[in-house]
Amino acid sequence: xxxxxxxxxxxxxxxxxxxxxxxxxxxxxxxxxxxxxxxxxxxxxxxxxxxxxxxxxxxxxxxxxx
Amino acid sequence: xxxxxxxxxxxxxxxxxxxxxxxxxxxxxxxxxxxxxxxxxxxxxxxxxxxxxxxxxxxxxxxxxxxxxxxxxxxxxxxxxxxxxxxxxxxxxxxxxxxxxxxxxxxxxxxxxxxxxxxxxxxxxxxxxxxxxxxxxxxxxxxxxxxxxxxxxxxxxxxxxxxxxxxxxxxxxxxxxxxxxxxxxxxxxxxxxxxxxxxxxxxxxxxxxxxxxxxxxxxxxxxxxxxxxxxxxxxxxxxxxxxxxxxxxxxxxxxxxxxxxxxxxxxxxxxxxxxxxxxxxxxxxxxxxxxxxxxxxxxxxxxxxxxxxxxxxxxxxxxxxxxxxx
Numbered sequence: 247x248x249x250x251x252x253x254x255x256x257x258x259x260x261x262x263x264x265x266x267x268x269x270x271x272x273x274x275x276x277x278x279x280x281x282x283x284x285x286x287x288x289x290x291x292x293x294x295x296x297x298x299x300x301x302x303x304x305x306x307x308x309x310x311x312x
Numbered sequence: 313x314x315x316x317x318x319x320x321x322x323x324x325x326x327x328x329x330x331x332x333x334x335x336x337x338x339x340x341x342x343x344x345x346x347x348x349x350x351x352x353x354x355x356x357x358x359x360x361x362x363x364x365x366x367x368x369x370x371x372x373x374x375x376x377x378x379x380x381x382x383x384x385x386x387x388x389x390x391x392x393x394x395x396x397x398x399x400x401x402x403x404x405x406x407x408x409x410x411x412x413x414x415x416x417x418x419x420x421x422x423x424x425x426x427x428x429x430x431x432x433x434x435x436x437x438x439x440x441x442x443x444x445x446x447x448x449x450x451x452x453x454x455x456x457x458x459x460x461x462x463x464x465x466x467x468x469x470x471x472x473x474x475x476x477x478x479x480x481x482x483x484x485x486x487x488x489x490x491x492x493x494x495x496x497x498x499x500x501x502x503x504x505x506x507x508x509x510x511x512x513x514x515x516x517x518x519x520x521x522x523x524x525x526x527x528x529x530x531x532x533x534x535x536x537x538x539x540x541x542x543x544x545x546x547x548x549x550x551x552x553x554x555x556x557x558x559x560x561x562x563x564x565x566x567x568x569x570x571x572x573x574x575x576x577x578x579x580x581x582x583x584x585x586x587x588x589x590x591x592x593x594x595x596x597x598x599x600x601x602x603x604x605x606x607x608x609x610x611x612x613x614x615x616x617x618x619x620x621x622x623x624x625x626x627x628x629x630x631x632x633x634x635x636x637x638x
Contacts, residue, residue: 278514279547279550291325305531307550308370
């Protein structure tokens with residue numbers, strides 16, 4: 247499946263057929279720091295991702311020190 | 313996963329509440345948490361005029377949206393910081409949000425109105441950009457609130473922001489900062505009341521709120537914030553939170569419940585010593601406020617002066633808060 251990443255914006259190919267939680271774990275991403283979006287809709291941790299899915303991993307951590 | 317409320321399909325899990333929510337009940341949960349924060353800390357009274365500090369990012373736009381939904385009179389203030397394409401894009405998100413909802417957005421542009429920008433100020437002061445940025449924001453939020461007769465300034469600081477700031481202040485025992493770290497700073501000494509209605513909601517929940525309500529926001533990170541210590545504190549806290557959900561909430565609200573009062577006593581004594589800046593009239597402990605000194609060091613100018621700043625003659629200074637949208 248195509249996975250869009252941010253900061254910087256780019257797209258990578260990742261094998262589907264796994265849950266969101268498993269995908270994040272395999273990519274070493276903390277689930278507190280990212281949301282998974284498929285077709286504009288949030289996918290929860292137990293959501294299953296297919297090979298044909300277009301997915302965005304959107305980081306949620308932001309901000310300067312002020 | 314099933315929604316805790318209706319048992320329909322959930323779209324998000326909120327682990328510190330051990331709960332999952334569908335779209336409808338997640339929005340209700342966000343509204344409930346903001347209402348709870350406003351009521352618990354007496355942030356906004358019915359009928360008060362609120363100025364929302366809007367950056368174009370998820371937190372400030374979600375805050376503005378939530379306050380509007382909850383029936384508060386909330387106008388926005390966007391500051392153009394002059395950080396290249398990032399600032400240009402952020403302004404577009406803020407304007408589009410306001411236009412789509414028929415809300416009033418005030419704008420101040422550092423380069424146009426004051427003859428400097430954040431990168432120039434950072435270079436002139438030889439400090440990290442977030443320092444000059446934060447100083448400019450705090451001063452101008454106060455200034456526009458005073459001139460516009462707003463009762464309160466609301467900022468989009470969320471639970472992650474507050475926990476990270478607290479973590480950094482504790483690590484270095486910054487007692488003066490600890491005394492000021494409250495969800496509400498009361499009005500006084502020429503300062504408007506400052507409130508943080510999102511303190512009961514996480515950064516992840518705010519991003520999710522924007523997605524499910526269709527708020528288009530600036531996703532890209534500020535290029536000048538990369539690598540700052542604040543983001544490092546957030547990263548450290550999120551590692552702990554992942555292993556022990558609820559830690560950030562307990563850390564921050566435990567501080568408010570059991571430790572903050574001890575630090576506040578010193579703050580109240582300091583507040584009685586403020587005078588007025590000779591240039592802009594803002595409250596300050598010295599004869600010129602930190603903002604006016606920053607503007608001078610960065611080669612800028614104050615609105616209404618003839619302007620010796622680098623952009624003088626090409627830009628027209630405007631009175632704060634005059635530009636409004638729509």
